[in-house]
Amino acid sequence: MKQWDRLAARIVPVMGKNVMAGGVLPFTPQATETLFDGLRGLFGKRNAKKLPAIKDDELQAAAFMFTLAWLFDTLGRVAGPRLQNTDGDEIVFHNVRFPLAPGVKQEDIAARLNNIPALSQADAKFWNWLEETPKGGNKPKAAAAPTIDTTMDNGPLVLGNVELMGRFLHLSANSAARATRGTALIQQVLGDLVRTPLTEIRTVEQMKAERPREGAETSPSNIPPEVAEQGIHEYLDRHYPETLDQPVKMLGNKTPRQAAKTTAGRRKFADWLKYLENQTAKRPVPTDPMATYSFDWMWEELGVHDLRR
Numbered sequence: 001m002k003q004w005d006r007l008a009a010r011i012v013p014v015m016g017k018n019v020m021a022g023g024v025l026p027f028t029p030q031a032t033e034t035l036f037d038g039l040r041g042l043f044g045k046r047n048a049k050k051l052p053a054i055k056d057d058e059l060q061a062a063a064f065m066f067t068l069a070w071l072f073d074t075l076g077r078v079a080g081p082r083l084q085n086t087d088g089d090e091i092v093f094h095n096v097r098f099p100l101a102p103g104v105k106q107e108d109i110a111a112r113l114n115n116i117p118a119l120s121q122a123d124a125k126f127w128n129w130l131e132e133t134p135k136g137g138n139k140p141k142a143a144a145a146p147t148i149d150t151t152m153d154n155g156p157l158v159l160g161n162v163e164l165m166g167r168f169l170h171l172s173a174n175s176a177a178r179a180t181r182g183t184a185l186i187q188q189v190l191g192d193l194v195r196t197p198l199t200e201i202r203t204v205e206q207m208k209a210e211r212p213r214e215g216a217e218t219s220p221s222n223i224p225p226e227v228a229e230q231g232i233h234e235y236l237d238r239h240y241p242e243t244l245d246q247p248v249k250m251l252g253n254k255t256p257r258q259a260a261k262t263t264a265g266r267r268k269f270a271d272w273l274k275y276l277e278n279q280t281a282k283r284p285v286p287t288d289p290m291a292t293y294s295f296d297w298m299w300e301e302l303g304v305h306d307l308r309r
Contacts, residue, residue, distance in 0.1 A: 004278035006032055008066045025066065029275060031073035038065045083204055086149045086157065089175035093202045096171040096183050098194040106164045112189050113162065120152070125164040129171075129182060131157040148174065162186070169194060176201075225287065232289035240298060248272060260302040270307035273298060 001007075006027040009020050027035070036051055042062060044052040054062075083091040100109065106125065113119055119127040130152065150158040160173035160182050171186060173179040183197060244256045250272045251259040259265030273295060283291035299305040 001026075002278055002281040004274040004281075008035075008070065010063070025070040027070060028073055031069050034073060035066060035069035038069065084147055085174055085178070086147050087175065087177065089177045091148055091174050091204055092176055093204075094171075094173050094176065094179035095200040095202075096173075096179055096197045097200070098169040098171070098186065098190070098197045100167050100169065101193055101195055104193050109164060109169055109190065109193060112193065116185065116189055118159075118185070119162060120156075127162040128152065128158050129160040129162060129173075129185075131159055171197075229289040229292060233293055236290075236293050240295075244298075244301070250275070256302060260304060266302075266304050266307060269302060270304050273304070274308075 006029075008025040008027055010023070011018050012021050013019075039054070039062065040051055042065070043054050043058065044050070085091060100106075110124065113127055114121060118130055118132055120130050121127050152158060159178050160171060162182075163170045163172075169186070169190075171179070171182045173182055179199065183199075186194070187197075247253045247255055248259075251265065251268050254265065256269050256272070259269045277295050280290050280293055285291070299308050
């Protein structure tokens with residue numbers, strides 16, 4: 001736990017004392033807002049800004065709302081939305097590897113590939129596989145979900161890439177459907193110049209798992225830690241004073257200095273500042289210069305130190 005972390009816990013009486021039970025739930029700012037919206041809707045007036053006073057028995061009856069708010073937020077972050085390309089296909093990365101037949105040279109393959117209109121050569125061994133202009137009709141609409149795709153600077157959609165690497169020709173595509181189309185296209189053009197391909201498939205989850213884990217050792221830097229820390233802190237000392245005069249969405253698009261002029265605005269500014277401190281404190285490495293930066297001066301600068309509790 002870091003400073004300003006939020007949690008939900010059940011307090012139970014045990015032998016005359018109030019004790020925090022197990023099963024503590026950590027709450028993100030988003031989960032907290034979801035919970036408070038639900039409580040305001042249940043016990044307060046519609047669109048009320050403040051949470052009304054809630055009796056113990058009422059709060060006990062609404063305990064399920066704490067669990068649901070945490071669960072929906074957690075599942076949303078863990079599962080995430082289904083990623084797809086602009087064809088509506090689920091993102092699954094395919095690498096189709098064609099072995100070159102004995103005696104076949106890379107030059108022989110390149111000559112055939114250059115005769116495929118859909119392939120745009122980027123260099124001697126690399127081609128972009130581009131979508132050809134649809135004839136007489138619009139492209140089908142993709143489903144309402146996050147999409148990932150690449151386009152060339154001049155507009156065409158990149159369906160995949162083709163690359164010569166040693167004794168193999170590699171086709172990469174971001175869906176099973178595109179990999180199937182590309183494989184058929186290459187086999188049709190190259191014929192017996194290549195042998196039966198092998199396909200490597202990786203999901204988005206697998207690629208995420210392949211990333212270096214947080215806190216893992218990386219290549220050492222030549223910059224001494226104390227010098228790096230001083231440099232980053234000096235940069236933040238220049239950056240944050242400018243931020244005080246810029247609109248912030250969490251403050252209703254007011255600048256921090258504007259927000260600090262009213263009672264309600266001071267509370268919002270304090271919440272925003274707690275959020276900044278909390279997020280920087282959660283850096284994977286405790287000695288990270290971002291994690292060791294002090295926001296003390298900002299509390300004093302806008303006169304809200306009394307709200308730092």
